Amino acid sequence: MTLKKRIKRVIQWIVMGVFFWPSLLWAAGEKAEAIVIVADTRKLSGMMAWWGNLYNESHVYFMLLTIVLIPIIGVLFGTVADFIMAHIGIDLKSRELAEH
Amino acid sequence: MDWLYVLMPIAGVEIFWPGLIILGIGVGIIGGFFGMGGAWMVTPGLNILGFPMAFAIGTDIAHMAGKSLIATMRHGKFGNVDYKLGLIMLVGTVVGFELGAQMVMWLERLGSVEVVVRYLYLFLLTGIAWLVFADVAKIKRKERENLHSGETNEQAKGIEWHKTFHKIKIPPMMHFKEAGIYCSAWLPIMVSFLTGWLAGILGIGGGLIRMPSLIYLVGCPTHVAVGTDLFEVMISGLYGAATYTFKGRTELVAAIIMLVGASIGAQVGTVATKYIKGYGIRVVFGYAVIGCAISIVLKLLAKQIPAYSSLFDGTATALILGLVFAMSAYIFIMMIKGAKAEIAAKK
Numbered sequence: 188m189t190l191k192k193r194i195k196r197v198i199q200w201i202v203m204g205v206f207f208w209p210s211l212l213w214a215a216g217e218k219a220e221a222i223v224i225v226a227d228t229r230k231l232s233g234m235m236a237w238w239g240n241l242y243n244e245s246h247v248y249f250m251l252l253t254i255v256l257i258p259i260i261g262v263l264f265g266t267v268a269d270f271i272m273a274h275i276g277i278d279l280k281s282r283e284l285a286e287h
Numbered sequence: 288m289d290w291l292y293v294l295m296p297i298a299g300v301e302i303f304w305p306g307l308i309i310l311g312i313g314v315g316i317i318g319g320f321f322g323m324g325g326a327w328m329v330t331p332g333l334n335i336l337g338f339p340m341a342f343a344i345g346t347d348i349a350h351m352a353g354k355s356l357i358a359t360m361r362h363g364k365f366g367n368v369d370y371k372l373g374l375i376m377l378v379g380t381v382v383g384f385e386l387g388a389q390m391v392m393w394l395e396r397l398g399s400v401e402v403v404v405r406y407l408y409l410f411l412l413t414g415i416a417w418l419v420f421a422d423v424a425k426i427k428r429k430e431r432e433n434l435h436s437g438e439t440n441e442q443a444k445g446i447e448w449h450k451t452f453h454k455i456k457i458p459p460m461m462h463f464k465e466a467g468i469y470c471s472a473w474l475p476i477m478v479s480f481l482t483g484w485l486a487g488i489l490g491i492g493g494g495l496i497r498m499p500s501l502i503y504l505v506g507c508p509t510h511v512a513v514g515t516d517l518f519e520v521m522i523s524g525l526y527g528a529a530t531y532t533f534k535g536r537t538e539l540v541a542a543i544i545m546l547v548g549a550s551i552g553a554q555v556g557t558v559a560t561k562y563i564k565g566y567g568i569r570v571v572f573g574y575a576v577i578g579c580a581i582s583i584v585l586k587l588l589a590k591q592i593p594a595y596s597s598l599f600d601g602t603a604t605a606l607i608l609g610l611v612f613a614m615s616a617y618i619f620i621m622m623i624k625g626a627k628a629e630i631a632a633k634k
Contacts, residue, residue, distance in 0.1 A: 223535065224297065224341065224535055224536075226296055226297040226299070227299050228296070230294065230299070231294070231296055235294065235296045235540075236296075238296045238297075238539070238540065239296040239297060242296070242297050242535065246532070246533050246534070246535050247533065249532055249535075249539070250529055250532040250533045252539070253349060253528055253529070253532040253537060253539055253542075254525060254528060254529050254532075256539070256543065257349055257350075257352050257353040257525075257528060257542065257543075257546065258352070258353060258356050258525070260353055260543055260546050260547070260550070261352070261353025261354055261356050261357045261546055261549075261550045262353075262356065262357055262360070262550075263550075264357075264546070264547050264550035264551055265354075265357030265358075265360070265361070265550040265551070265553065265554050266357075267551070268550065268551040268554035268555065269361070269554060272554065272558060272626075275626065275630070276626075276629075276630040276633065277558060277626050277629060277630070278561075278629060279361070279364065279558070280364060281365065281366075282365040282366065282367070282510065282560070282561045283561075
């Protein structure tokens with residue numbers, strides 16, 4: 188086996204590992220069943236229809252959208268909360284209380 | 288009142304969206320305050336709102352990733368996150384978790400493992416609750432003794448198992464600046480391996496076990512234990528969100544709606560740690576553990592006595608949601624009181 192093929196195989200194993208091995212990692216309940224769920228987009232329109240179609244067409248793109256949107260929205264609304272708390276007059280830069 | 292309901296594009300069910308925001312705020316406050324993901328609180332909440340269980344875990348993890356990210360950033364600014372310790376522990380957690388999960392699969396092949404796991408979980412939670420309250424009782428006793436003997440300057444100490452572990456000097460020795468500890472690197476690795484292994488067996492995220500372990504076994508101050516645990520929840524949450532979504536088990540619309548409430552709630556919970564002493568956090572955490580343990584007892588009873596299963600399951604759900612409401616309200620009130628005092632002191 189050539190070096191190029193070996194590297195390709197290693198990369199394939201890493202990708203497989205990233206997506207399939209962690210199925211065991213998050214098991215806060217029952218495991219996700221091995222059935223394919225398809226979104227019924229007939230009742231949807233506009234943004235929601237696009238959303239449903241994206242899910243049906245590619246779980247990879249849907250996953251990429253998730254891992255981009257989730258941190259952005261978290262930081263966005265967290266920053267809004269920060270802004271309000273700082274506006275009230277709460278010191279958000281230091282903590283004085285220690286262990287006791 | 289149709290505008291209060293939103294159609295979930297993937298699950299195909301209509302969900303009362305203000306309920307998702309309220310649930311998000313509640314678990315966000317608790318998560319930011321204790322440094323845990325809180326899947327045990329979210330899943331029954333989603334169930335009550337009529338959410339299909341096939342999507343509950345993935346959706347929960349996706350929102351958890353976002354809220355723990357912003358809460359970790361805030362805790363980091365307060366000096367509550369020891370990133371070095373968090374990264375070292377991540378190695379032990381992942382390896383331990385994988386071993387625990389493999390062990391469960393092996394046990395499943397031998398026979399029904401579910402009840403055994405629930406009993407183990409119950410035993411562990413009872414142990415943690417005992418540890419927290421025994422620690423607080425010891426502190427109070429010492430404080431009384433100091434008061435009687437007139438030694439008011441001496442700081443009362445509770446359970447300090449970590450001091451024994453710190454005496455083990457197996458190289459490499461490491462200094463963790465934020466946590467203020469100097470110990471063998473093997474101590475956090477072994478503790479995270481053990482807690483990861485237990486979390487893998489129990490099928491939980493692990494924050495409920497890791498937070499007290501960071502305090503009692505590694506020797507972190509409570510605030511640093513909360514922040515560092517959230518750092519771990521953040522990384523595992525992002526990873527979990529990616530894998531569950533790849534498997535098509537995340538209702539992203541619901542996760543985003545929850546996250547709107549949770550990211551604000553997480554900031555409130557994080558700021559509340561500024562105003563509550565370390566031992567105060569431990570006591571409230573102890574009550575959360577007791578609530579979780581009682582809900583497991585009820586679920587066990589539902590399995591043992593099928594005739595009353597709906598009654599026990601319903602009571603468990605009501606108890607958990609009641610706990611979420613009571614604890615988040617308490618933390619919010621304490622945060623308001625503390626903020627008022629801080630603002631008044633500035634004037």
